[in-house]
Amino acid sequence: MAIFYILLFFMVIAAIIAVETKDLLSSVICVGAIGFGGALMFLFLYAPDIAITQIVVEVLGLIILIRATISRDHTFLTGDREFFGMVVSVAILLVIFLAGIKVFETLPPFGTPIFAQVPDAPSQTYIEKGLTDTGAANLVAGVILDYRGYDTLGEATVLFTAIVGATVILRTRSRKRLEEPDA
Amino acid sequence: MLYALCLLLFMIGLYCAVVKKNLVKIVIGLAIMEYAVNLFLIMLGYRAGGTAPIIGRGDLQAGAERITAHFINSAVDPLPQALVLTAIVISLGSLALLISICIRIYDKYGTFDITEIRRLRG
């Protein structure tokens, strides 16, 4: 249990540094720290699938982020937006945060998942019948590719869309002259 | 309490996305928000003293292809893990698109500072 607190504190501190540091490159590196801290956390939360995916996605995401920051001439930043706006937004965020803390009391306490308490939760079926229903020993693979395969189609589509979008945004010439049909 | 720390992480990300004026900082804020939500979803499925939702040889009863009661009573929730897998890939895709827009903006305007990127009124 203590390990979760340590890791989460580590992630929160890394996040604060990432937000507040003036140097963009160190900020990006702190994001990497959050991501790898998250991957460790996933591992301790018995989610090895997510841990692997998080690590490899983090590596690639960091490369993409560093790609954006490196070789840009002024990576050092100058201050925040207007002071007044900042105070207002911090106050709003604080209110949401305080409201949110109350909310977590309605969830089952940490360590006792909801599906064990609801009579007909789908997760119970996945665990009991997953192997016979789908044949996959990795229940997560069974869920994402069989029970909820339609979600995964959407997810693959999101990636496809994003990459087509990125190549569209990065093309060098976007407009051309319209060749007039009858002139 | 762990949930609250997770929400704190979410709020730090939101703060960064709303208040900061550097494009890359805004992207970083969005990324932090997504980490926080993913972590929260996985924590919802955690079972104290549980096992990963992957069936090994030891979880099958000898002879028959039946899963042991121990596994059924200790496996963590596989559904949030499936959701988070989806969410991670979605956030990677949007990160790639966002960064390409950022790079293109830098190319056009020569700056990452959002206060200098004001062609549009309002």
Next chain:
Amino acid sequence: MIRVLPAFVVVPLVMAFILPVFGRKGKALATLLANLVTISLLALAVACVGKTGVYEVGNWSSRVGIVLVLDGLTSLMLLAINVVSAAAMLFSVRYMEQYTAKPKYLSLFLLMVAGMNGVVISGDIFNLFVFLEVASIASYALVGFGCEHEELEASFKYMVLGSVASSFILLGIALVYGNTGALNMAYAARAIQQTGINAGLAFAMSLFIAGFGLKAALVPFHAWLPDAHPSAPAPISAMLSGVLIKALGVYALSRLIFNVFGVSVPVSWVLIALGVLSMVVGVFLAVGQWDFKRLLAYHSISQMGYVVLGIGIGALILAKRGNPVWASLAILGGLFHLVNHAVFKSLLFLTSGSVEMATGTRQLKKMGGLVERMPYTRAACTIASASIAGVPPFNGFWSKLILVIAAVQAGFFGLAAVTVVVSLVTLLSFLKVQRYVFLGDLPEELRNTRENKGSMLVAMLFLATLCLLMSLLVLVPSLRVTVLQPAVDALVEGVGHAMKVANL
């Protein structure tokens, strides 16, 4: 009929996966294929009217798998989405010749259509989120399609706010799952009925209102819309203003409020407040605009206010256990205005694209006297302007009339007055458009403008005809009963509807 339900998603998806392979040579073929897809989807959507049913993906029961649901509201939304997408795609055939990378444009367009269709037919909260992301990400890329300064800036702003909204929605979904253990809407609705709305679900509800409100650009969350919608190419502006903000914002929000969480008095007041704010603020920001497309974008905010107001009044009457007849009248007004707005606002954006393509400018002050040069565009624009301003024979009049009657019946005389006043200001604003674009003196440099012929004209005339014919949807009882009334009933039946559909 229910067997073809996945086709709404799969056909455009598969075509979108194939299209980027076509290079410069296959451009004509790619355009033809994309048009075939949108037109066949339109035919399919028409065929789905009046049908209901549940499709279990992968033959898994609704408890463990994902279900697709076809009910009245879904078929109405499918109709709106596919009408507008067919027209916009037809318009793109010639309009998008100005840009490079047309096959990729077509692919992104189809992905956006697939995403919206997926949102509308989904019966699972997380699945709704996934397809919402498909549609949103395609729209972010399409807003920046021109790659000029303004377009990239608008795209970035839109994408940041959209991603914040997505994070809110995902957090809300996580809270719903943590409280109910279910992702299927019917099961979640049943669990919420049993436990009642606790603090966690109320927080999730507010996250959903903020998230979907951002996607729908309701007033406190509207900052991105006036930048993003004008910056996109005209057919995409038509899609974004016409259907995207409705399918991703208003539809999803009302589905969750009415069918999953159940209506309550505070939420209804929030909806009414958002609606009135959007109506008033949007229209007054629009009055001062001199950029044609930006003016239209502000009017989108204002008109979305009408839709949300109608739905909010209905929710309030239902929550207070008032007369359900008036509730369904208010919701009818809201939903009818939703489809009307889809048609006339996309028509307006298409005409603005036509004008921009012919004259090369969007500034109202630089135009004038185009009535003799572009008579068809002018006719289409006038019909759409009359519709949006609520001039009697056109469709916009009837939906606004229903909304006013519903507001009066519910006792909101002030709201009814505001509705009428906003409508008058809208009329003024569009008189300005007519005056500066089509009437007045023709500037010297626009002497050689020519009407856009071919597919662009067909698309505009198609939508203009619909503007005239759609009044029949409320005036002819049999049409109203088959098209609009099932959609209204789906919302009025509330939480029970989700369970009825899923046979719980």
Next chain:
Amino acid sequence: MKGMTIIVKTISGWVKVLIFLFGIDVILFGHLTPGGGFAGGVILASSYVLLMLAFGREFVEKNLPIPLASKLDCLGAFLFAAVAILGLVFGGAFFVNFLYQKYLPGQALHLVSAGTIPLSNIAIGLKVGASLFLAIFALSAFRKDFQRPDAGGDGKSPVAGQE
């Protein structure tokens, strides 16, 4: 840029193969052990990213031409959709795991089991690998245009005076 020193090049040439094989392993055993199409696909893409860092872009483009990667991207997405549609043809509903339920049950915990799940994993791995490779390549390609920013760009604000 011509890449890094000979030591780095030689080593990363080998390591790239190992990473690539690891990616294939993660994809193929995704239904039995942690991992799967997404993680494996990202690993495949990162093997090419390593190559790109060590040898430079031109070498990678020779190794895996961009049009081919683009086609692989579309092909992977199409294959995944095709597996789903085959479920409709053979199993009666979209996304039915028809291989497992009807034709090829296989034995639990063996490589050939779980029907269409390994097939979907392979399609997704192909798709994710190709598309992320494309993304990184497109992002790094843009660096060249940066040496000469747009008209009047030179780091100052080109915004002033417009409007």
